[in-house]
Amino acid sequence: MAEPTGTRAGDHVLGVDSGGSGLRIAVARIDGDGARLQPAATFASREPVHTGPDGIDADQMLRQLLPAGAELAEEVDADRFVAVCVGAAGMGTLGDALRARLPGALATAFGVRRLALAADAVTAYAGALGQRPGAVVAAGTGLVALGTDLTPTGGWRRxxxxxxxxxxxxxxxxxxxxxxxxALRTHDGxxxxxxxLLTRAEKTLGxxxxxxxxxxPRPDRPAVLASFAPEVAHCAAAGDPVAAGILDDAARHIxxxxxxxxxxxPDAAVALTGGLLALGDPLLSPLRAALAERLPGARPVEAAGSPLDGSLAIAAALAADRLALPVDGKLLQITGHVTSSPARRAG
Amino acid sequence: MAEPTGTRAGDHVLGVDSGGSGLRIAVARIDGDGARLQPAATFASREPVHTGPDGIDADQMLRQLLPAGAELAEEVDADRFVAVCVGAAGMGTLGDALRARLPGALATAFGVRRLALAADAVTAYAGALGQRPGAVVAAGTGLVALGTDLTPTGGWRRxxxxxxxxxxxxxxxxxxxxxxxxALRTHDGxxxxxxxLLTRAEKTLGxxxxxxxxxxPRPDRPAVLASFAPEVAHCAAAGDPVAAGILDDAARHIxxxxxxxxxxxPDAAVALTGGLLALGDPLLSPLRAALAERLPGARPVEAAGSPLDGSLAIAAALAADRLALPVDGKLLQITGHVTSSPARRAG
Known part of the structure; x- marks a missing residue:
């Protein structure tokens, strides 16, 4: 396959994963064949990018991203990033400021010619399955499923x-x-x-x-609720039938x-990714059974990597003109100066 | 039965019902026999009493209650209120300022000698069943059940x-x-x-x-969710099995x-009161079936009156030393100068 115009072997790409728990950035060297890349250097901050009335705060992201990117570039001896992917929670509905500000800022700072703006579910997909058809369920405090058949007309299913x-x-x-x-049902009779569960609730939450x-009164009510999920898994593992029933129901929903x-x-791969995996067998065992029943033809696979890995993979595919994942205006959008080469979608 | 010290036949009592939809006040003339009273005059304001960091705002309540009480006293030609009951949502946990301010303010303004401070669930109980043993489910946007056997040691069950x-x-x-x-399950496939339900949701909510x-982002999320309940009842009435299943489950929970x-x-009376009754037969029909199964010995009854009626009934019972409902520090508390007469609890 011809090397896309203007990309040199040994060039670097940058991947970003922005979510509720902070900002993660990685840089990788592309070697021309589009295979999965190992991050050459990474940066992580526990300061999440805020969402205000105008959506995700582009200035706040750039205040972290520009110095961290410069540091990473120096670390790997890169004079530019040929492509960047920024994955962010809420990109589809709250990403207008990022769409407006990032292309210019990243072109100026790092000579970025190709920029992908992706929903976190898309980077989770790319991290888990790469550019294969299938379905990925990204589950932590929240849960979203994304799937694609990679046909030009298929797009994303969510x-x-x-x-x-x-x-x-x-x-x-x-x-x-x-x-x-x-727990409260038992408290009430x-x-x-x-x-x-009542005993665990009183022990952990008073x-x-x-x-x-x-x-x-808390703004992070979903996170407070999710903090009790490991206790449910613990009770299920200890044989509590109500806790086990909750996890059975959760597995069916997933x-x-x-x-x-x-x-x-039969080719579709199915992967679960995200913090919910940490609940272990009390969830994963009924989940395997539920997936076998609902999707007998699909292949359950381990997620190959993280959303940050997915962000790097999208940037690398973009640099090599081999991006096969569906591009649309919401979940995965390409901005900046994109070369429209005949090799596009050939990967 | 001896008339309690200091109460004259023809005296008046005041009842208050404070909740999310506003403040309602009624005055009634007591005639000595403690039977259910008809309000002689009423006042209603759509300005709810606010809850701040210090709980329910006593000053804001008094700014409405004192002039309205004076107007009602004039209307019925009363020179004092011998007893008052203030029922308020959140009284148990958020009523400290009311407990501190109301006894003095009402004694000064209206010569009030006996004051009951009640949770809204208690005034709902008294309005629905009066001073009979049983259970009342107060259901609107939220839901709480309260029961008592009226024995001195039984207290309230919640x-x-x-x-x-x-x-x-x-x-x-x-x-x-x-x-x-x-609705969203269908949207997602x-x-x-x-x-x-999806069609109704798009029609009513966009x-x-x-x-x-x-x-x-809304502070009144529960009310927004509850605003869709009539649509669920509508779909159930039109034969939608999923909507009917939701109401069956709700009936079982109630x-x-x-x-x-x-x-x-077999003497226990059971009543449902509150705005949820407005859903009509799609809820009430499965509820009758669920109550017959869960409480075969109990007698389902219509609620005799509203929480405001209950507030008046508690004030009248207090004036006549015939309060039989359980008094405790949270759900129903008596403050001010209470005569401890031998006739107490004889009603």
Whole structure:
């Protein structure tokens, strides 16, 4: 395959993953064949980029991204980044300022010619499966499923990701909330409760009569709910049937979302990625069963890498004119000076 | 029965019901026999009493209560109120300022000698059942069940009322939330959804892709969710099985809460009160079935009156030394100068 115009073997790309827990940046050297790249240098900050009334704060992101990018460039002896991918939670609906500011700022600072702006679900997909057809469920405090068949007309299919009040079914917030509700059922003498969950709730969060006052005024209610999910998994592992039932239901919801976005056919790979994996077998065992039932033709696979790896992979594919993932105006958008070469979509 | 010291036949009592939709006040003339009273004059304001960092704002309540009380006294030609009951949402946990300020202010303004401070669930109970043993489920945007056997040691039993994230199972917010989740399942192509609910959601709330942005930033999220409950009832009445299933589940949750607080025995009355009744037969029909199954010995009854009626009834019972409802430090508290007469608890 011809090397795209203007990209030199040995050039570097930059990947960014911006989310609720902070900003992660990695740089990698591209070697021309488009295979998965190892980060050559990384940067991580625990200061999340804020979202204000105008969406994701581009200035605040640039205040971290520009000096960190310059430091990484020096570390790997790069004189420019030929392509950059910025993955961010909320990019689709809250990314207008990033779309307006990043192309110019990154071109000036690092000579960036190609820039991909991606929803965090897209970088999660690319990190987990690379440029293969399939479905990825990104699950932590929230939950969203994304799938594609990689055909030019197929685009992205998306399921759930509606937040803790409207959906995110099977997510950490969903599991933790169900566990606390079961604890309070026992406290009240209502059926469907669990003494084990009540005991764990009081041990980790204090007397349950104080729960409403501790939860409702907080801006990070979903995270507070999700913080109880490991306790639900702990109780399920210890044999509590109510906790195990919550995780069975969560597994079915996760499989439902995967099935809603997974392309048909035996080649589709299905992966779960994100913090929810840390719940371990009490969730993963019923999840394997639910996926086998809902998607008997698909191949469950381990996620190959993180959203940051996915961001690097998208930047590398962009640099090599081999981006095969669907480009649209919301989930994955290419801005800046993109060479439209005949090799595009050939990878 | 001896008339309590200092109360004259023809004296007046004042009842207050303070909640999220405003402040309601009524005055009634007591005639000595303690039977249910008809309000002689009423006042209603749509300005709810605010809750701040120090709890329910006593000054703001008094700015409405004192002039309205004076007007009502003039209207019924009363020179004092021998007893007052103030029922307020959040009284138990957020009522410290009311407990500190109201006794003195009401004694000065209206010669009040006896004051009851009650949680809104207690005035709902007294309005629905009076001073009979049983269980009352107060259900609107939220849901709480309260029960008592009226024995001196029995006290109040309470179930749910934990708010829209931890419980309030079967409430308006619970039903509306479940309906919106079902709408989004269909939108995503996940199972368990309902095209009818999706159509109603888009008709009443706009394109569902805009729902998260419309819901999450609002401070009144539970009310927004509850606003969709009538649409769920509408779809159930039109034969949608998913909507009907949501209301079946809600009915079971309501019956669970009633059963958790209802005293044993065939004499216990069970009533549902509050705005959720407006959903009509799509909810009330499965609720009758669920109550018959969970509480076969209890007698489902219509609520006799409103929380404002209950507030008046408590004030009248207090004036006549016939208060039989359990008095405790949180749900129903008596402050001010209370005559401890031998006739107390004889009613």
């Amino acid at each position: 399921a759930d990701g509606w937040g803790h009040l409207l959906g995110d079914c099977g997510s950490g917030a969903w599991i933790g909330r169900a566990g606390l509700e079961a 209502r059926p469907g409760g669990s003494q084990e 007397p349950v009569t104080g729960l409403p006052a501790a939860l409702y 499989a439902d979302s995967a099935a809603a976005v997974c392309p048909p056919g | 179930a749910d009322g934990w708010g829209h994230l931890l419980g309030d199972c079967g409430s308006g917010a619970w039903i509306g939330r479940a309906g919106l989740e079902a 996940r199972p368990g959804g309902s095209q009818e 394109p569902v892709t805009g729902l998260p942005a419309a819901l999450y 019956a669970d809460s009633a059963a958790a607080v209802c005293p044993p025995g």
